[in-house]
Amino acid sequence: MASVAVVGAGWAGCAAAVEASRLGHQVTLFERARTLGGRARAVELNGVLLDNGQHILLGAYAASLRLMQTVGIKPADAFLRLPLQMRYPPASGGMDFIAPRLPAPLHLLAALLRAKGLAAADKLALARFSSTARWMDWQLHQDCTVTQLLERFDQTARLTRLMWRPLCIAALNTVPERASAQVFLNVLRDSLGARRAASDMLIPKVDLTTLFPQHAAAYVERAGGSVVTGCAVQAIAPGSDAAHSGWTLQINGDAAAALQHFDAVIVATDPERASELLTAIPGAPALPPFEHEPITTCYLQYDAHIRLAQPFLALLDDAASGSWGQFVFDRGQLAADQAGLLAVVVSTSAVAIAAGQDALIAAVTRQLAEALRQPELLAPRWSKIISEKRATFSCTPALARPAADTGLDNLFLAGDYVASDYPATLESAIRSGVKAARLIAA
Incomplete structure (x- = not known):
């Protein structure tokens, strides 16, 4: 059994x-904030207990769903759980696309045939893309932007505006003109191209900290580990002698010793x-710089009432x-x-967000009132904007992302930015954390 320090209690941490606890290791999870969950x-x-950002998961997020069940979440x-859909308010100029609960790929074919707001040319284009x-x-032999991919196909x-563009932005948080086509195809492969349930949309009923991090912390503690919040790890150094041959962490936080020693560390x-x-x-590798996108x-x-x-409904953004x-x-x-809360x-x-919160609230309420044809939406009882300015990395073509293994003995990386098929999602964060823990076992 190894003593393992995990630095950061976001979803990856x-x-x-x-996973390290499940494999029998003695885990200490450090988080400098008071709330678990990081950027989610x-x-x-x-x-009202809400989230720093509204999320949708997919049925394809197998690692997330498996780990949630491990910690006792049903x-x-x-x-x-909703079937795959892209539904705009009626008469707003959008479309109505919803996949029935049929075996794949019949569910997509039926959704395409029944879709409203798409012309025959749009439907043929979607069928051509899928096939x-x-x-x-x-x-792809060589990565390109999503815009270039759509032009090639x-x-x-109209289909690009109503379906591909919003899907790309929702999945990669990067506009199609800059987004990686290969990563976009990876997401489509595991959702549209897999079994029907993989394309289902999962909207959390509880806040994101309760959804997984809180249960994860309880699981670690039940396994004999510890979770330390309000505690910053200021430095990591190789062990200085035979008695401390692993890693030494310099800690600055509540009720924590200045130096703590571990066999393995996951950053x-x-x-x-x-x-x-x-x-x-x-000897540690240099990490590449990342551009970031806000949500x-x-x-x-x-x-x-x-x-x-x-x-949920899609909106025409402009x-x-x-x-x-x-x-x-x-x-x-x-x-x-939360009745009446949108x-x-x-x-x-x-x-x-550049023009300020008041301007954005005015613009969004006007957009809702016009799209839903409800003038009362112009005047909410209260409003609040939350911007996560570094919510994700910009998922651009052929982006260099670091490996989980740093090349140093028992020092690993975890995070949605670590090399993966996926963009910066909760699923990629969880996959990276599981992988890092399994590298310790190896």
Whole structure:
């Protein structure tokens, strides 16, 4: 049994701590904040426990679902499970696409035939994309942008605007003009190209800290490990003598010794902090720099009778007209105590937030009132904007991402930025944490 330090209790760190505990190691999980979850965590707004960003998971997120079950979460209780869909408000100029619960790929064929708001040319283009991607086994000889991929596959302008662009932005948090086509195809391969349930959309019914990190911490403690919050790891150094041949951590936090010794360390912080820690370690690899993309969520509280026709709807975003929202969620259909609360998601939101929060709230409420044809949406009872300015890395073509193994004995990396088929998602974070923990066992 090894003593293992996990630095950072975001989703990657929590996954690493759970998997290392499951494998029989003695784990200490360090988190400098008071709340677990990192960039996907709970926050309190006007007495309501919400998230720093609205998330959707996919049925294809096998590692996430498996680890949640490991720590005692029942996915049926934690998520509202919906079939694959891209549904816009009626008469808003969008489309209505929803996959019935049929075996794959019949569910996509039926959804395509029944789709409203798409012309015959749009439907043929979508069918052509799906069949060609399958024939290619979802692989490109050379990565390119999503925009270039769509042009190569002769996708129509309307289908691109209503389906491919919002899917790309939602999955990669990078606009199609800059996004990696290969990573986009990887996501489509594991969702649209897999069994029907893999394409299901899973909307959390509880806040993100409760959804996994809180249960993960309890699992680690039940296994004999410990979770230390409000505690920053300031430095990592090789053990100085035979008695401490692994790694020494310099700690600055509540009720923690200045120096602690471990056989193995998993650095599960953001890449910038990980780079700072590695720079001081002789022989450690230099991490590549990453560009980052923000995600903004606008919470709007209305009277309890305000309700969407579905749990969430897509919105037509248009920067030229100040229509920034891409999706709106009805929180009242997820939690009984949140009736009348809408959450509008603005991905790749750097331009949207530049004019300030008041301007963005005014723009989003105007967009909702026009799209849903409900003038009362112009005046919420209260509103709050949360911007995670470094929510994800920019998922650009052929992006260099570091390996989990640093090349140093029992020192590993975990995080959604670590080399993976996936973009910066909860699933990639969890996969990286599990992989790092298994490298210790190896």
